[in-house]
Amino acid sequence: MQTVISLLVFSVLLQLVTPGVALVTSFRAVAELVSQKSRVFSGESVRLKCSVPDDVNQSSWSFSWFKGSELLPQTGKDLILWKVKVQDSGTFYCQGEKSSMIGNIHTLQSLPVEISVDGGWAILQVSPHPSLVGNTLRVACRVRGEPELHEVILYKDGLEVMRQRGPNPTFDLSNLTLKDEGMYSCRASWDSHRRTVSVISAEAPVHVLEALSQPALEIDTDSILIPEGKMKLICHLQYNSPAPAPPVQYYFYESDHQLGAATSENHYQVKQAPGQYSCQAKVPELGLSRWSDPQIFK
Known part of the structure; x- marks a missing residue:
């Protein structure tokens, strides 16, 4: 049995150090428009740039470009579309790759950049x-x-x-x-x-x-992480303020009674008890405040 385990471990290590094995990282390449115009006339040119965040040694990366799911023949950090035609419209992505001692490392594919060519x-x-x-x-x-x-x-x-x-x-x-x-x-x-x-x-x-959407309160009693006899109040919202955004403060209520102090977490555990629950989200630095609709727990 030990021999079998040793062979399996050796096989895994061999795969890790074999050149050409592609490993996908958890970080994402960034594609951006250099020309600043996503809508252009036919006959104009468009330039996009690909980079890997937080890596000062950009020269160690090579880049692939995609239009939709199609791999483009162009490589390099810059993609230049010369004298575009209407049919060149589409969604463009890039992906970074570099070699290492454990094989080729790939970034996640970038978020899309939409190019629209107008005739x-x-x-x-x-x-x-x-x-x-x-x-x-x-x-x-x-x-x-x-x-x-x-x-x-x-x-x-x-x-x-x-x-x-x-x-x-x-x-x-x-x-x-x-x-x-x-x-x-x-x-x-x-x-x-x-x-x-x-x-x-x-x-x-x-x-x-809206910078702060209306919160929606969820009452969770089924999660295995919630102690018996308790429930989790979760205040869901979309916060659209650009970074660096000031923090959101959450308040939880049963009827008009505030449950505990304000918190930077969007959830709060309380004892299971019938009542009408709600949550409030505030961004004091922006003067924003939104309430959820009340939820009744029986």
Whole structure:
């Protein structure tokens, strides 16, 4: 029996040190746009960069690039798409690899970068990331060839929301609310050869999130980690403030009675007892406070 175990251990060690064995790490490569524009005109070029976080020796890594599930022939930390066509639109990823004494090490595949190539005359440049309630979002109407514009109109869900005259085709959506979420487009006009030219962009989505979502209270009595006769109150929420974000404080209640002190943990154990329970999440530094709907435990 001992001989069999020794052979198994030796086999495992042999596999670990065999060159060419691919090991996947727990950290993820990062793909980012260098050109800062995820929506571009056909004929323009796009540059993406891949890196491995917290590793100063970036030169020791090689990188692979993917469009969807397809492995691209390009390698290296930079992916340059020259004179793109509409069919070049898609979702791009990268992955890092380097050799070591125990084999080739692979990072996790990066989060996606979406590239949209427009064959038309106008593009509404909108941040691909959601904006937060109360913030200001700047959108820009970009026209192929950059003619001198005399009027730009911004539409939301097909209805005009702003109109601007002059050569600067940008709009600020200030003090955002959830009602500002929708599909936006722009129409630009300029004069050419004694006639007015007018073009409209494709629609682009604007997403708006609350910095602190409404909490949802879960009452857990089934987990094997909960002592007999007790239950765990769990306050679920989505906290969307960008890093470095101030901490959230959680409060738990039975009716109007606060259970214990405020905590940075989103859960709290109490004795099982019938009642109406709720939780509150606060971010004092941002002046945010949200309550869950009450949950009745019988």
